[in-house]
Amino acid sequence: MPNLKRRPTTLYLAGKVSQAIDEALRENRKARSTREEVLVLGAPGSGKTTLMRQLRIIYDPYTVREREDFKPRIRSSVLHALRQLDSLLPAETPSEILKILDSSPSETLISTEDIATLIHDWWSRPDVQNTSSHLSLAPSTTHFLDRILPIAAKDYLPSDTDILFCHMDPSPALVQLDIPFSEGRPFLHCTCVRQSLRSIHQWLPIFGEMSYIIFVFNLNDYEDAEDTRKTFDLWEYIYTSYFTRYAHIYLIINKPSSFAAKLSNTHPLNSIYPDSEVTPDITPAAAQEFLLRRFADRDCSGRRGISRWVVDLMDTEGVRVMMRNLMDELVQTRMVMVCGL
Incomplete structure (x- = not known):
């Protein structure tokens, strides 16, 4: 004799699946009606x-955690800014900074504030400021070089503007x-x-x-x-x-x-x-x-x-x-x- 008990169970499961699909479709329509x-x-x-x-x-x-995650990228952006400036002022870049440009982003400005001070003092020189004012520098370049000291600080947390200027490649x-x-x-x-x-x-x-x-x-x-x-x-x-x-x-x-x-x-x-x-x-x-x-x-x-x-x-x-x-x-x-x- 055929097992008649299985038939109601199969129909019941099929009905539950159908209800689940209908509910998913209703939720999808509801979501699409409330969002663009x-x-x-x-x-x-x-x-x-x-x-x-x-x-x-x-x-x-x-969040604070997300801002922390941006820190390596922002410090890499500082290096990117330095390289752009050096390409326009190659004869005026001090040898100490040229050594920094040959380093990797992870080795720059993360463990020492002395390097940041060196770059800040050079960038702040009147002759460098006067020369750079006539160059086609990207706004991100001047932003990061202006903020190099706070960016290198141990308690640094990226600001909204730092994140907006952050260079990400790719x-x-x-x-x-x-x-x-x-x-x-x-x-x-x-x-x-x-x-x-x-x-x-x-x-x-x-x-x-x-x-x-x-x-x-x-x-x-x-x-x-x-x-x-x-x-x-x-x-x-x-x-x-x-x-x-x-x-x-x-x-x-x-x-x-x-x-x-x-x-x-x-x-x-x-x-x-x-x-x-x-x-x-x-x-x-x-x-x-x-x-x-x-x-x-x-x-x-x-x-x-x-x-x-x-x-x-x-x-x-x-x-x-x-x-x-x-x-x-x-x-x-x-x-x-x-x-x-």
């Missing part, structure tokens, strides 16, 4: 990592962060991915269900026409891709202040784009609009106008205000899509 997926993209050096770190600082501050392939907002609003699940135009066809389909894309453009990249062209190509591919056809795309323009200084002092726009109708005395505002029109010119999708924010991503308060405004627009866009308002 945001993909952060941009060319290398555009400010994507800075934006993600700012979001951590504003919405989920770094950068993480993927960084994700949840950003909570006020009650009744969906939170943002932000994903920042290292990407290149060469591999975009491989990684973009993975994020095909993203609701929103934030594209970061560093205005200072304008002086390198090839890098800027790659940025525009990346933008065009993303904006016209089948996988982003339902995504709302927002443009963040980074480094407006330093762009204005560089434009007027060292790299006129017409020298970079000689074929364009750009005059040598173009104002920073007009030059910025000229570059941004190139993003609009790459839009062949027929979408509506590009939403954009201009902010220095090193300015924490500026990023805070920008994100508040961005969230307001995301909520309005969500209402239009859901309610047809």
